[in-house]
Amino acid sequence: MSGFSLLEFIQQIINGLTLGSIYALIAIGYTMVYGIIGMINFAHGEIYMIGAYVGLLVITALGLFGVGNISAILLVTLAISILVTGSYGWTVERLAYRPLRGSPRLVPLISAIGVSIFLQNYVQLGQGARDVSMQPVLTGGWRFGPADGFQVYLSYMQVLIAVVTVAFMTGLTLFIARSRMGRACRACSEDRAMANLLGIDTDRVIALTFVLGATLAAVAGVLVSMYYGLVNPFIGFIAGLKAFTAAVLGGIGSIPGAMLGGVVLGLAESFASAYLQTEYKDVVAFALLILVLLVRPTGLLGRPDVEKV
Amino acid sequence: MNKISRNVLSVAVGAVILGLGGLAHADTIKIAVAGPITGPVAQYGDMQMSGAKMAVEQINAKGGVNGKKLEAVLIDDVCEPKQAVAIANQIVNQKIKYVVGHLCSGSTQPASKLYEEEGILMITPAATNPAITQQGYKMVFRTIGTDDQQGPTAGKYIAGTIKPKKLAIIHDKQQYGEGIAKEVDKTVKAAGITPVLFEGVNKGQTDFSALITKMKKEGVDFVYYGGYHPELGLLLRQSREQGFDAKYMGPEGVGNKDISAIAGPASEGLLVTLPADFSTDPANAALVKAFQDKKQDPTGPFVMPAYAAVQIIADAIKGAKTEDAVKLADYIHKNSFQTPIGKVAFKDNGDLKEFQFVIFTWHADATKTPVK
Numbered sequence: 001m002s003g004f005s006l007l008e009f010i011q012q013i014i015n016g017l018t019l020g021s022i023y024a025l026i027a028i029g030y031t032m033v034y035g036i037i038g039m040i041n042f043a044h045g046e047i048y049m050i051g052a053y054v055g056l057l058v059i060t061a062l063g064l065f066g067v068g069n070i071s072a073i074l075l076v077t078l079a080i081s082i083l084v085t086g087s088y089g090w091t092v093e094r095l096a097y098r099p100l101r102g103s104p105r106l107v108p109l110i111s112a113i114g115v116s117i118f119l120q121n122y123v124q125l126g127q128g129a130r131d132v133s134m135q136p137v138l139t140g141g142w143r144f145g146p147a148d149g150f151q152v153y154l155s156y157m158q159v160l161i162a163v164v165t166v167a168f169m170t171g172l173t174l175f176i177a178r179s180r181m182g183r184a185c186r187a188c189s190e191d192r193a194m195a196n197l198l199g200i201d202t203d204r205v206i207a208l209t210f211v212l213g214a215t216l217a218a219v220a221g222v223l224v225s226m227y228y229g230l231v232n233p234f235i236g237f238i239a240g241l242k243a244f245t246a247a248v249l250g251g252i253g254s255i256p257g258a259m260l261g262g263v264v265l266g267l268a269e270s271f272a273s274a275y276l277q278t279e280y281k282d283v284v285a286f287a288l289l290i291l292v293l294l295v296r297p298t299g300l301l302g303r304p305d306v307e308k309v
Numbered sequence: 310m311n312k313i314s315r316n317v318l319s320v321a322v323g324a325v326i327l328g329l330g331g332l333a334h335a336d337t338i339k340i341a342v343a344g345p346i347t348g349p350v351a352q353y354g355d356m357q358m359s360g361a362k363m364a365v366e367q368i369n370a371k372g373g374v375n376g377k378k379l380e381a382v383l384i385d386d387v388c389e390p391k392q393a394v395a396i397a398n399q400i401v402n403q404k405i406k407y408v409v410g411h412l413c414s415g416s417t418q419p420a421s422k423l424y425e426e427e428g429i430l431m432i433t434p435a436a437t438n439p440a441i442t443q444q445g446y447k448m449v450f451r452t453i454g455t456d457d458q459q460g461p462t463a464g465k466y467i468a469g470t471i472k473p474k475k476l477a478i479i480h481d482k483q484q485y486g487e488g489i490a491k492e493v494d495k496t497v498k499a500a501g502i503t504p505v506l507f508e509g510v511n512k513g514q515t516d517f518s519a520l521i522t523k524m525k526k527e528g529v530d531f532v533y534y535g536g537y538h539p540e541l542g543l544l545l546r547q548s549r550e551q552g553f554d555a556k557y558m559g560p561e562g563v564g565n566k567d568i569s570a571i572a573g574p575a576s577e578g579l580l581v582t583l584p585a586d587f588s589t590d591p592a593n594a595a596l597v598k599a600f601q602d603k604k605q606d607p608t609g610p611f612v613m614p615a616y617a618a619v620q621i622i623a624d625a626i627k628g629a630k631t632e633d634a635v636k637l638a639d640y641i642h643k644n645s646f647q648t649p650i651g652k653v654a655f656k657d658n659g660d661l662k663e664f665q666f667v668i669f670t671w672h673a674d675a676t677k678t679p680v681k
Binding site: 012018136228230238 | 523546
């Protein structure tokens with residue numbers, strides 16, 4: 001190891017923020033569902049995987065039709081992916097959660113795992129178990145630093161990931177804070193039985209939560225397929241695990257917490273790779289989770305009264 | 310991983326049942342061909358399956374073995390060690406006596422223990438980890454070289470020809486990838502080059518940006534990667550994107566056309582150690598044509614070794630005039646066989662007496678040329 005370099009440090013922050021944005025987008029799906037029904041949606045990783053597949057297929061199809069404009073590609077891909085993935089999110093809730101609303105908490109958990117296994121195999125049968133890859137649609141970027149030394153590289157794609165992530169999170173935050181449905185969501189999160197008594201259609205709110213979570217997972221999926229260009233039916237498992245960690249780290253049930261948790265996790269992995277060994281990146285990430293939970297059992301931004309019935 | 314392998318299990322069990330469906334004839338000699346039919350490295354399984362199937366067809370076309378037809382039973386192990394054991398049990402239960410496979414070292418090793426115990430003859434056309442033949446087994450052979458031949462071939466080339474200023478060695482922490490990376494490490498160290506980095510990445514990892522930044526900052530100009538193509542493809546692509554233009558080298562596990570599909574132009578100039586390209590051997594011209602007639606690619610590194618494995622089993626049954634797997638293993642140890650990978654004879658541990666790895670330069674259009 002040669003000494004510390006500020007430029008390298010900046011580059012590692014860029015790397016970590018990019019990775020963290022993706023984690024954060026997926027983490028929100030976990031945290032929102034938990035915030036409202038107090039359960040973990042174990043099929044969420046697979047929802048993200050479907051988002052990535054749809055993204056990759058749409059981008060490839062647009063390429064065949066000769067669409068080269070990057071904003072057109074992004075908008076069309078996001079729209080189609082959100083539509084398809086959102087309907088999967090809605091279906092998961094409809095099939096695996098709603099019929100089991102009154103049952104013990106473990107029952108919907110098992111049905112969600114069932115959906116997760118089903119979706120993995122469903123995509124595997126439909127698309128093949130092999131890696132599907134495509135070439136990047138957006139290349140290039142900015143370089144900073146001495147021409148003969150270490151240059152910091154910020155790619156257009158990384159900027160795009162950050163911009164899209166911030167845009168969707170701002171949108172979500174405004175939606176939750178300002179809109180009628182957002183208020184209903186917050187009411188359900190406070191006390192679902194009471195909200196129901198006061199005339200809120202809680203089933204609709206729960207369905208909306210799943211769709212919103214799936215929407216953000218679709219955004220993450222599209223960004224991942226544009227950035228890495230490689231998907232297979234099993235990417236949802238690891239991504240889901242990491243995003244779930246991010247949600248717990250930030251305080252499960254809290255939306256800003258999920259965003260913060262994702263970024264912290266991305267940075268932790270990046271720095272562990274950079275200054276320790278790449279082998280230790282998961283060790284550091286999970287050690288951080290344990291440390292945070294020891295000091296703050298509700299996560300970084302979790303509310304202390306997270307106890308749910 | 311547990312969840313994944315369980316899902317895969319159900320699919321694979323289905324494949325086994327389908328395989329069973331084909332066993333209507335009682336007077337055939339069944340050979341299990343076990344390898345990845347699905348999963349991230351299924352491309353290599355294709356090479357193994359097409360080579361083995363071609364051998365079975367051609368031997369049957371010439372009248373089979375001692376009046377009986379051969380029958381290939383294709384079985385999917387997805388290159389998962391746990392899956393491989395389940396598959397091996399299936400093979401035992403189906404009373405199949407010969408196995409061509411498995412493909413990945415990580416799945417071959419646990420399966421080989423079962424075959425040895427149950428007296429099943431196993432010839433792997435692809436698993437190169439040295440440990441597989443160091444277990445003192447009598448039933449286990451391979452028609453491919455080993456990492457302690459391949460690693461030094463790569464290591465000597467790096468130390469002797471490339472002479473990098475700063476070398477990094479990366480691996481995927483799997484039996485195959487890490488094993489070969491350690492052999493390269495040992496060889497270059499013996500030649501006086503100490504790698505500045507020796508690190509493992511995760512199988513299935515997609516983001517390598519932090520590692521690339523580190524290598525870029527260290528001024529690494531040559532990277533050896535021990536592992537398979539999905540991870541290396543992304544590593545290459547992200548390296549070029551970050552402006553890290555070190556040369557890369559990898560073992561035969563990275564050498565298939567998907568590396569070019571994933572990495573695109575970034576795969577140009579990648580160095581790969583592969584078994585010699587047996588499809589260019591004039592003695593194999595007719596066989597190469599047979600593959601081309603079926604629109605199959607005879608140039609993959611495991612095609613001819615898989616063909617050879619089936620042929621050795623058939624020749625041994627003819628030569629020893631028995632179908633008893635234990636006696637056949639003994640016969641194979643004592644005799645030599647003329648196959649598409651040359652005249653082969655085996656050491657006591659089941660390794661080939663001779664096998665040569667050659668260094669190729671990989672191109673962005675998924676072709677390769679031998680390095681002079």
